[in-house]
Amino acid sequence: MAKQKKERKKADPNAWLVTYGDMITLVLCFFVLLMGEPAQDSARMQLLSAAFGGLGPLSGGMTLDQGNLALMGARLETLPSENRQSQLGRARGLAQQLMRDDQSRLVRDVQEDPERGLVITLAGDVLFAPDSVQVDIERNRVMLQQLATLLNSPDLMGMTYRIEGHTDSTPPEQISRRFAERFPTNWEVSTARATNVLHYLVDYGAPEYQFQVMGESSRKPLLPGKDPESMAYNRRVEIVVLTNGHL
Missing domain, CATH: 1.10.287 (Helix Hairpins)
Structure with missing residues (x-):
């Protein structure tokens, strides 16, 4: 001892x-x-x-090695973006199938815009008369119903859509005096046309809470010419399935 x-x-x-x-x-x-x-x-x-x-004083055994946990965290951070890209890919395939089946030639084009998202272009000269913002529903009912079904499909759940109206460069007063009284500029024309397309899509089952509406007037022409063919091509409505950066 x-x-x-x-x-x-x-x-x-x-x-x-x-x-x-x-x-x-x-x-x-x-x-x-x-x-x-x-x-x-x-x-x-x-x-x-x-x-x-x-x-x-009561814990220990920790480590500074980031190991697989950090890699898993990085993977989880990318999952929402990857899921949205997968949704856009499925939507593009469905929209292109609609375009192939379209007898009215309403769906003019389906393209993936890296800045905005998936763009479904509807021909304005098929949707509207030159002096009107009302949808020619008798001619376009079937395709609008199919588009509404597409936009309400489980493949696009949680996505945000924007309907953009576009006009040619013709001022409303050159179309008719009555038309110009109702729509002083092409801003009102493009917005009204986009809104009327929205109404029909919602009536046919598309989820209204997922939509935005925008009038672009004539500021984004696809073709620069002033000939009737170019002007008709510039009159359009675009349904955009938006990417994260444009929500």
Whole structure:
């Protein structure tokens, strides 16, 4: 017993400094990582912060190795974007099938715009008379019903749509005085046409809460010419299945 007491007295009273020094070194490493890593790497910084929770007196065994957990987090962050791209791809296939089956030639084109999303172009000269904003429903009922079914399909659940009206450069007063009294400029014409298309799509079952409406007037012509063919081509309504950046 006396020997054990003697050995205990010989213990180094400064041994605690080793543990203290380890902790200080870890804290120093933490701040080096904090200053050296890009600020935008938030996932990695969260892992580093969580790891230092192990310095408390009642926990331990933490690690600074980001391992598979960080990779899984990065994967989860990309899932919404990948899912939306998959939805756009399915919608494009369905819309192109509609265009192939379209006897009225209402659906003129289906294209994927990298800036906006999936664009379904409807021919304005098929939808409307030149001096009208009312949809020629007898001619277009079947295709509008099919478009409404497409936009209400489970493949596009949660997507946002924008209906954009476009006119040619002819001012309303050159069409008729009566038409100009109702629609002073092509802004009113394009907005009214887009809104009327929306009404029919909603009547046929498309989800109204997923839509936006925009009138573009004549500011985005597809063809620069003033000939009748170019002007007719520029009169159109576009249904855009929007990407994340344009919601």
